[in-house]
Amino acid sequence: MRIQEPRTPRAAAAEPAGGLTPVAVPAPASQIRKFLQSRGSSSLADSTFRWLMVLCALSIFGIVALIATELVSSSKLTLTKFGMKFFFGSAWDPVNADFGALPFIYGTVVSSLVALVIAVPLAVGVAVFLTEMCPKALRGILSFLTELLAAIPSVVYGLWAIFVLVPLLRLYVNPLLIKTLGWTGLFVAPDFGIGMFAAGVILAIMILPIISSLTREVMTAVPHTQREAVLALGATRWEMIRMGVLRNARIGIVGSIILGLGRALGETMAVAMVIGSSPTISKSLLAPAATMASVIANEFAEAADDTYRSALIEIGLALFLVTIVVNMLARLLMWAVTRGAPARVT
């Protein structure tokens, strides 16, 4: 231990003047110590507490292991029937019991990416405004409203999307996208309104509060001296934010994006309501698609046949694996972005 227990004057006085080391003389118990001892054996409480905490930590392993074994054992039927082909096949035909997960994996990954592309700039922009430029009176209202977005249930987002967002996209946004970005092949007719793009937009709105409120926290934590130093060197406000704030906060920002991505990957109800549920892989974002979570939510209740049910549970297993892989990639990305020196001004 680095810090020595402060000795009471009485203990110091009792110490013989000779060459004996202080260790040899037990220091009498302090007031606090006495009080604690009067309340029963603290060594028992201590070890109980320790084991309780170990148990709590171990329960996480237990839960994950249980989920994994249950997913594997319940999907044995299709695991043995299709093998690895299940994860790369693109058929989804409950009538002939032919199942493949690829269109759903594609749908989950692409809809989450679309959501990130829309949400990240918006969320970081909101956070920059709130921490650096916002007048005090507005700040409270704005951050309250962003956090309110996080409290809206997913099914309400879905209903709102069906009746407000989708008509809006079909009538105004999508025709514009087809005209200006049609050459990329990402936005081509026919345009139903619902589809991958609508799902991406609703997901973006749903993950916006997570990313922006965490980013705001991180940016507030950047010391004021950093900002002042950059400003003192003659930087403009934008340069100050870029070099003084964003650069310092980038680890936290990437972390918040990963949390947002996690929510987007698993989001079910709102997506199921607007994605159009068609297990196809098409380049156009306006085409209907399906995600792993949406197909489970849509079809599980009425899946009477054993193979069909097993295939849906195996989709759950695939979602489990994809989440692990995506999280690993995201961590790798975080490491790549944040390694090296702290803030450099270049």
Added chain:
Amino acid sequence: MILAAALMVCAAGSAGAQKLNAAGATFPYPIYSKWFSEYATQHPGVQINYQSIGSGGGIRQVTEGTVDFGASDMPMTDTMLSQSKVKLIHIPTVLGAVVPVYNVPGAGTDLKFAPDVLADIYLGKISNWSDARIAKDNPGVKLPNQEIYVVHRSDGSGTTFIFTDYLSKVSPDWKTSVGANSAVAWPKGIGGKGNEGVAGLVRQMPGAIGYVELIYALQNKISYGYMRNAAGTWLKASIEGVTDAAGSLKSMPADYRVSITNAPGKDSYPISSFTYLLIPTHPTDATKGKVIKDFLTWMLDHGEGEVSALDYAPLPASVAAKVKSTVSTLP
């Protein structure tokens, strides 16, 4: 007064405090919950809990023996019955029907759909409203040169089962390339969640066609098209037409596991189907078995009279009589 009270006590005593659990289809849930609560008020001490978790869940729970009886919109297959841990019989309760809904600007609310035309629209072979085959059945209707947007259910559903079962019967192509189930590999189109999802998409998208439960269309005042039945009559779906379909079958199998789509009767609405209760023939608890049997008899005598108020189609008299004799064979 005292006599009445004594009788009440007697009745309660004989029934005992019985709590039954059932699970299954969502489509008949409104009428089932009405029946179960009425039956409970007339038979104090009996309580039937029904969880509308879907036909698939209902079948699974009753075959595992975790509920006292189940409910399904689709008849169980032979394999399912042979694998079941509990021996089950199907008891038809009410009928459902599916209607085509569409949004074609300027075409009015009375479009007629021939069976093969409907199948080919869903197969993608007919892709424009101005197609000659649609025009042939709708003389005098101004059909726009507009692409057809096909809408189907995105969730697994008894409604989809009835609709695809019908298309399989009227179109050999549909039968070989798609088939019938609660969810199928749709050749084209986009999915809406639930009746409200399909109806919402059709309403918003000019050029769209979809299918919804008859009850949903009636209660939400959605207009739907005419269908041509097997006898060649053009008719719009109605409760009477649906009941007629169940009565027009030449022979009703003893286990009622029969599809009544494309029924032969002159006034039969062609896209109709039974919904079933799945009843164990050898209940593990004999008193519970008695309550179930008593409930089924009550349902056939009193319950069937109340279904039209909720827009369900009741069983035709001939089928109801046959079901009653089946119920009487239960222990």
